[in-house]
Amino acid sequence: MRAAILWTIHDFPTYGTVSGYSTQGYKACPVCEDDTSSFRIRGKTCFMGHRRYLCPNHQWRNDMEYDGTIERRSPPRILTGDEILDKLKGVWKCRAGKNDKIIKDDKQQMKDACYENNTNWRRKSIFWELEYWPKLKLRHNLDVMHIEKNICDSVVGTIVSIDGKSKDTEKARLDLQDLNIRKQLHMKKKGNKWFKPVACYTLSVKERQEFRMFIKSVKFPDGYAANISRNVNMKDGKLFGLKSHDCHILLQRLLPIGLRPYLKKKVMDVIVELSLFFKKLCARTLYVKDLKELEKGVVLTLCKLESIFPPAFFDVMIHLMVHLPLEAKLAGLVQMRWMYSIERELGHLKKYVKNKARPEGSIAEGYIITEALNFCSMYLHGMETCFNRSERNPDYLGIRKQSTLSIFNMPTRPFGRQSSITLTQDQRTQVQWYILNNCPELEPYLTEHRLFLQSQGILDINQVQKNEFSTWFENKIKKMNETISGKAQEDLYAIAMQLSFLACTYAGCMVNGVRYHTKSRDERLLTQNYGVHVEAEYDGNICDFYGIINEIWEVHYLYLNKVILLKCSWYNTNGSDRMYSEYNFTSTNINSEWFEDEPFVLANQVSLVFYLDDIKKSKDNKDWKVVQKVNHHHIWDIPSKPMDGEVDDEDPTINSSEAYQEESSNDIGVNFDSTTNDTNLIWDDIEDIECDNHQLFNELQINHNDQVQSDINSDDTDEEALLDDSEDITLSDKID
Template identity: 30%
Template structure:
């Protein structure tokens, strides 16, 4: 609680007492003390045994740079996001003994004299009835919520950004405060633990310490988890880890020694691969290049054009994965734990204003699909081309693509186009033409999936010649849109969800029982 202190003094939330803790917030934001001021305060203490704050002078102050050190504590974002996430889903799901909405939390509301609709109601046999809060979910809603989390697959290599912009971090600082204030209007005061407050410092620390990926514990925790998973004999854990490590090294050696790729003997249709609408273009192209060679000699035609006209060899390589522009792509059949098959392509597409119109109009159209296969065409050893074969959603029909009320794009893979059945179909694309997306099933709209775009490819760096922030597609829904959803009049606030039964708890036991 108390995050309104970080808002501007004229913000509407500062004067909204009923939506928060029952009082207006006119205190200034806390000031971060400099190290020199802290050291002066510590040195002024004559008897540390009587001090309630400091017990000794830290040896860190002996370092020559410590007085001017701005990043005194490197917050571990991994554990912060873990605890914040657990706080949210445990409270939403009402997990016994883990939810922050419990009997003690309701007593806090009663003591603070706020949200009277949520106060515990005394029942016979020393029990209390806790009304269902506005964020309480029904059993069906909990199942839908858990199913979305269980079925969620994100692309491989989800990592923190390696390049940060100061203006983005400053906006993020403001949005973090606004998000926490919005959450104070929803959840009880007991929800806001120390970990919830530490989120306010993450963007500030990033401005000083740089990207999180260079100062986090993720890779350490992942490697420790891998080592622990190798323990098969608890009596000799070190021996188990050593044997597993030797086995992994042996497998890597064998896989590299026998890494010959197997080619599939199948004839590739050159008409489809050229992705043209003219059925005779490839024949004309081949004949035209041949006539130029006969007329002007072989040297009159560039080598790549000459071999391209002859077409690829009949045997093509088939890949299980391919990395393009930092994105790792895999065919849909290999989407097990991660989801690396989603693609998005924006292309110029011709359309006609009317059926009798002979003049096509070019316009940008965004296509959504999934990679089905990855093949490499070999042009007689001179050069090769890698192509993605994809299944594309029908983006021209409302049955294939639509927008929900929050602005998110929903797609339906039961309605496809460009299936490759006709010569004008174009299921193949080049890897450098697409961006990676992943799809999340929408439980509220069966058969539909929400499109989530990758914010940035893995292992990419800003060399100072990238597109401006205005040219980058931003998220269609963020915390700023919550204002219109949560802004209510004081006499129109409802803290209780009436269509769900509350719980009965014992006064000395927080374990809930079903209300009959």
């Protein structure tokens, strides 16, 4: 068997360990390398200068409010594999291992040889011994999971002013003063006290409290995300313990909705662009033309961030965003290249560690035991094993009754407490018509009946067919049953004889592995599975109908046939006063209902949605909700026709008949606007914040040039320590 290494997947610190390129210092970007745009500010390195990616005649290049300079540089050039190999020829080859004597001996040899290294390459990775490695366009992946988490932490920490995570500190304001930019945000001295103006990208104490209440009220569908409300401490006013997936959901779903009422349009636009950038990048279908737009759009987003947030905001993680669309073009879907699955597996391995003094042995022993048990379970019958264990949300238990009619074969399983109800004659007639009208196998009979009514000269055919088709179809099947027999005829006879007056109700049901609940059941839970969405025709157009599940009915036919129906309340979305869209989000008024005489829908006709409080409208009216669509990972959708004539630029043979999962990149609209109208960066109606006078006075006495030189010297010391790294990465390092 032969194998080839396509690329490596790891977090950013491990990127430097595996590749041999130092991810620290002024040249921390492994893509830009020596041409990385960075400079020193108080206490850290700032990675700004993204205007260099703009077109040469762009007006933003001449604006000195970004970093105090006029940008004339061109975008950095990505080096080829052969050019990198030429650089690695001069890198000192250290011996592998962590023996102190070997490390000390290597340092002495470098000192005796007067070794100097002007690049960030610290050693030559063993991967370069592979013949094809220099020819690869992508060798090491930038991990989108950790980049997204770090960006989310910076954005949320700065906007909500979380201690220790906010980038808008006194040092950050002094950086603005050093660069002589954005004088509105400079520190102000009144008497012997110093004050910090309140920036437009931060929330007041009251707004922070309302934002945390919004996060506290969020309920996600079952299995979609963790309960993020547990990470809100209302007493201390903090967001804590956010995991990588929490930040993924927070950045893409919650931030644009929760911050809309509080931030200025200039700040809100760039937050939404940042959210939609990651949402489009993480889509389950990517098109080359969309990625080309993201490559250009992310530059505009970064430039707008530079014009708003202080330089301390821009660490290397913010800069790495600019390279993500190119990697997606080269390597494909993000889901195949991020760390979620790897971190999940590492979590399983760490659970094997019982003796922390010997982690490698504990993991090896636990892994072997698990593999042995899995192998033995293949020969165990009559008991539950990892190979025959049912799904978490099975849509059927036991043997499914087979029928020639698809409406009797729906992959649906009701659950919860069963109750019996007796249908009225109107309810029975309404349910029977809906089932007959939505059974694909009965379409020829509906067409035949429609032609019959047309021949009779009836004008209002739709209403007459709704009233008379059930009786006409019953008589027709009775006549056919006298001469024709068989399974197909038996099923037609069952559906024609109408349903029983006695029906069952449940609190929930499974449809294709997706869980649906009634609203009354979800009010007692921490999840939300009662929201539904249906696409249907209205006035000749395809419209979106949103609603909630009030009841789940199981109606019965002859020969033990059953049909599951959802009885819903539909929100009125007809008119701008009942529904509006902003920043690619749809908000609807839940106080007004629609089609109250048509509440029923088949269980397999709906898709799951969940609702978030629209706090922008809630100030005046509590009845507005933001609709969030959910596409489950295990459900595949195959389009029946091309989507807007989309054809992949790189492979014209790919057409829309291929399966795709979740949202497509061309379903997410991102408008990267390059206009900047509002130049006010502070809140005029909020008083300045008093700062620690003694601490700020000491900061002002520090000579900035001396501090930069001191930081450079400390960086050189840190980079020498990187030479101690070994080629081998042990599991104990990973666990620590």
